[in-house]
Amino acid sequence: MATKHVQILKYIEDLPVGEKISVRQVARALGVSEGTAYRAIKEAESLGLVSTIERVGTIRIEKKRRETMEMLTFAEVVSIVDGVVLGGREGLHKRLNKFVIGAMKLDDMMKYVEPGNLLIVGNRDEAHRMALLAGAAVLITGGFDAKEQTKRLADELKLPLISCSYDTFTVASMINRAIYDNLIKKEILRVEDVMIPRDRTIYVSLSDDAGAVMRLSQETGHHHFPVVDDDGVVHGVVSSRDVIGRDPETPLREIVRPEVTCARPHYTLAASAHAMVWDGIHLMPVVDGERRLVGVLTRKDVLKAMQTLQKQPQVGDTFDDLMFAHLSDESFGRAEARFSARIVPQMSNRFGVLSNGVLTNLILEAARRALKGAFRGDYEIEDAHVFYLRPISIDGRIDIAVAFIDAGRKTVQLEADVQAEGRRAAKAYVRAHLWEG
Numbered sequence: 001m002a003t004k005h006v007q008i009l010k011y012i013e014d015l016p017v018g019e020k021i022s023v024r025q026v027a028r029a030l031g032v033s034e035g036t037a038y039r040a041i042k043e044a045e046s047l048g049l050v051s052t053i054e055r056v057g058t059i060r061i062e063k064k065r066r067e068t069m070e071m072l073t074f075a076e077v078v079s080i081v082d083g084v085v086l087g088g089r090e091g092l093h094k095r096l097n098k099f100v101i102g103a104m105k106l107d108d109m110m111k112y113v114e115p116g117n118l119l120i121v122g123n124r125d126e127a128h129r130m131a132l133l134a135g136a137a138v139l140i141t142g143g144f145d146a147k148e149q150t151k152r153l154a155d156e157l158k159l160p161l162i163s164c165s166y167d168t169f170t171v172a173s174m175i176n177r178a179i180y181d182n183l184i185k186k187e188i189l190r191v192e193d194v195m196i197p198r199d200r201t202i203y204v205s206l207s208d209d210a211g212a213v214m215r216l217s218q219e220t221g222h223h224h225f226p227v228v229d230d231d232g233v234v235h236g237v238v239s240s241r242d243v244i245g246r247d248p249e250t251p252l253r254e255i256v257r258p259e260v261t262c263a264r265p266h267y268t269l270a271a272s273a274h275a276m277v278w279d280g281i282h283l284m285p286v287v288d289g290e291r292r293l294v295g296v297l298t299r300k301d302v303l304k305a306m307q308t309l310q311k312q313p314q315v316g317d318t319f320d321d322l323m324f325a326h327l328s329d330e331s332f333g334r335a336e337a338r339f340s341a342r343i344v345p346q347m348s349n350r351f352g353v354l355s356n357g358v359l360t361n362l363i364l365e366a367a368r369r370a371l372k373g374a375f376r377g378d379y380e381i382e383d384a385h386v387f388y389l390r391p392i393s394i395d396g397r398i399d400i401a402v403a404f405i406d407a408g409r410k411t412v413q414l415e416a417d418v419q420a421e422g423r424r425a426a427k428a429y430v431r432a433h434l435w436e437g
Helices: 006-014 023-030 034-046 074-081 106-110 123-133 147-158 168-187 210-220 271-276 299-310 317-325 356-376
Strands: 050-053 057-060 084-087 098-101 117-123 137-140 161-163 223-229 234-239 281-286 293-298 327-332 337-343 380-386 397-407 409-419 423-435
Touching: 006 034, 006 147, 023 034, 034 050, 050 074, 074 161, 084 147, 098 123, 098 168, 098 317, 106 123, 106 356, 117 123, 117 397, 123 137, 123 147, 123 210, 161 423, 210 223, 210 327, 223 281, 234 281, 271 281, 271 299, 271 380, 317 356, 327 356, 337 356, 356 409, 356 423
Parallel strands: 098 117, 117 137, 137 161
Antiparallel strands: 050 057, 084 161, 223 234, 281 293, 327 337, 337 397, 380 423, 397 409, 409 423
């Protein structure tokens, strides 16, 4: 039987899009405590099933597909601009396909307004009404209100009528930034993009024994299996190595170790891959909020996905991309590699000098490039110790010399020396680990 948490999630998922929900309503409908209902609603929010807006409440929204991630819902717009919903609350779940800035005469403006748009405009009552009649939502800037008949029209058409205190330019910039951020997120691989779903996962039951694991390993050729109970909750991972030499009738309860690292479907693949590498994990269970099995990650699939991603074009530049664009490769040798970087204003802290965080990232990127140029295989930084010796002014250059101190079969130790204007500015010691498939 499904747990109360799962029942609530199913209840929320079955609600019509646009429906408003509350902790008290869910608790009363399903006969659960308000604490249980609250935790499940928060889980639904992380899954993209609902959206919570201040002064409006929590509403059921359509879960975004990867191909529509850049499209914001009007509910998200309200949150982004700290807006107040004046009317049309029932349309908050809808997505806007484009925003239009109303900075021209009404007739000219309406040529650009289409159904699904968001018109960003100031205190222009006729523009509000005309946009709603054209099928577009309206965002009123400058903190202005709308006429009562316009609010009623928005309710009637189920098109959001929103007001916020920011000016038109600021609002447009905020929305554009949110769309851009979503574009970047769309390109980030998540666990759910790579995992093997539960219906294709081979797993064993907590009530099985060592012999069952050996037989399953021989039949399938796999060596690692998630261990779940009758409710599908993960209790660990067992491998064929764990049962070698044991009595075939030894219960798995006595073999499986409860300490198991699990991933959630919305985790980034990079974070889960990092855990797999450093902890020596070959198979990682993917679980929901109740630790029930929803799939598995294998090291082989993760490596393949990460290597494929490195070959893909980037849609938008991340902050790392903007930083590393100023890092130039100068020379590569068997014992040392040299780099230089131009320090631009975006890299500064509030005191106008190079941020320590940016400097650390530049050093680590130089170390990664040095490793790639000198060794075969994929290396990842395991730890780093950076010593900041003096501040570095912006609008200058730094030189980074990366020397290899020690290289073993699986680990490499490096030393990075940072010079600015002919003087040492920082020193770092870095250790990297070979990422094996």
